[in-house]
Amino acid sequence: MGPITTIQANDFRRQWDDLRDDALAAFEKVGASGWYVLGEEVRGFEEELAALWGFPFTTGVASGMDAIEISLRALGCGPGDRVLTTPISAFATTLAIVKLGAVPVFVDTDDQGLINLERCGDLLRRRRDIRFFVPVHLYGFALDRGGLSRLRDEHELLMVEDCAQSIAAVGEVAATSFYPTKNLGAMGDGGAILSRDAGFDARVRALRDYGQTAKYRHDFIGYNSRLDELQAAYLRRACLPRLERWTTRRREIAAAYLAGIKNPAVRLPSPPKGSEPSWHLFPVWTDRRLRDSRFGIHYPIAIPDQKALDGVPFEAPGGYENARRLCASEVSLPIHPYLDDGEVAEVIAAVDSL
Template sequence: MTTHVWDYLPEYETERKDILDAVETVFASGRLVLGDSVRGFEEEFAAYHGLAHCVGVDNGTNAVKLALEAFGVGRGDEVITVSNTAAPTVVAIDGTGATPVFVDVRASDHLMDADLVEAAITPRTKAIVPVHLYGQCVDMDPLRRLADQHGLVLVEDCAQAHGARRDGRLAGTTGDAAAFSFYPTKVLGAYGDGGAVLTGRTEADGNLRRLRYYGMEEVYHVERTPGHNSRLDEVQAEILRRKLTRLDTYIADRRAVARRYAEGLGDLCGPGALELPEVTPGNEHVYYVYVVRHPRRDDVIRALKERHDIALNISYPWPVHTMRGFAHLGVPVGSLPVTERLAGQIFSLPMYPSLGTDVQDRVIAALRDVLTSPDTHQ
């Protein structure tokens, strides 16, 4: 039986009654779009973060896009971000008409190198979008200072960091706005697509509500453009309301999985060998994905599949600036050396709250077999 990096079925088996009750609650409510479930989730998700406003949208990509548009980012502007992220981060920036500008990351934690951001600021720079990658937070304090100093918008991409903290502060609570995805694999995942934007700014909240609903305030009357049809679905919102009450438990379970990996693989680690995730001091990692490194990554993945029927994922094999779809940005290969080096070494081990110890033990044993094989060291 093939082992994969993610599987929702064990969780669904445990939570099935509550999930189906959520569906019934919506279907029996008489309101299927922007009803009580969306409003309830928005209030509860905002309260979890201690912020005034949450606007539910249809996916995490549009959460980033609408967050930028709510602050006036558009054609002719530049937005500083990273290239070692899921492509939707950059797709969203590109979708506003703005130009993505990339800075490199730190080799230790794969996060935006805040020391490189100031040099990337130009008169056209309008925003900074740090990505809280893999489940831990970028150092937001220097970015907040830069944004304030230069009059820039700071939008946190929190798609991979629900519940993560740095120095006790939740991801999504430092920027002018924060974008979340609720894609099923996420730490807080729906049973389909979904997203949200958090903000403490009342004006931005109003802009976001208009942007997600065609630019309308009143039905059939457009107040501003661009407008979008980007509403969080009622069913997904009700499911998310139920799952939000279990978010801290999901995080605890993910951390337990991470500890078992560290215990089972730690003695194989070292320079030029396997490297496990490094948690930056001050960070409380939520392990959206468990990303490790090996200089012979492709050989390791191939051997795991051929010898043990374990199929692993790479998050992400191609830095965004190397993709054909972004060739128009003119960012040459070699310009982001840390990002490019990491892309050739990283891969993800299975990580989800309901991952059974038997499955995890099988992965650890298989990885130990492959890593101690002479073939891996040739």
């Protein structure tokens, strides 16, 4: 896919041109407030995100990875606990588990790169010791909601849904990321935990702030993982008002790719039926020869194959051959909301000319 030289996987300069005035006004607001940590902007953003996403509670944290780790901690996950998860995701998903001393149990993916829920069910029927589950709504494709709920209820799982790439999950606990490339991206790091249980949310709030339950009263060994006030102001005042438009544009581009790309050597994504993907990424799968690309690859190495896990306890009871195959063949086409129609046509032509 060499011929495309000017199209960016993400175009933050165009984004800045569009939202500059709102961003500067947001920063001005924080500066003038004189309150720089856990102030009005974090509180307001948490409320607005909760309302948008349909969760009663939202707590901002420092990153998507922290959102997963803190959620698991607040559910009681600790050393030696088994956590079912996927071999294809950002490494951060597994890192959050491993940092707690818990043991990831990888289950292979389907042909879209999403964890295979049937295989999860088979494993859980054999293994009564797995109590936690971190499914990932990868690429912006929502995992089957009914399937997830059945697994949770049948096996009494405590579930943290990794929604870093998907802003559409509706479960019990959703952990998300505001890394700049995300559909709702900050100008730095950030994350949030959305939930339905007041007690859980209170633990999460304490954990993000040194385990404090009241000023100078520490009931838990917590973290310093607060969503930054400036990032919250930016997300709230510059990004949230544009999110619907951005998502619409991502969907338009995905529709154009799905209708336009005809190359039989390229397998296009087919998200789960009935889902409305938020198209964080547009993955295609093609053979290695065609992977000479300046575009992203998500992800080139299956998580259990990462060097960092050498000597770290994990399990992969049924193997992860499918995940390995996908990792060897995935390419992400550009799908950011500032891509224009000419560029979309250019991408289609380039893929078809391979």
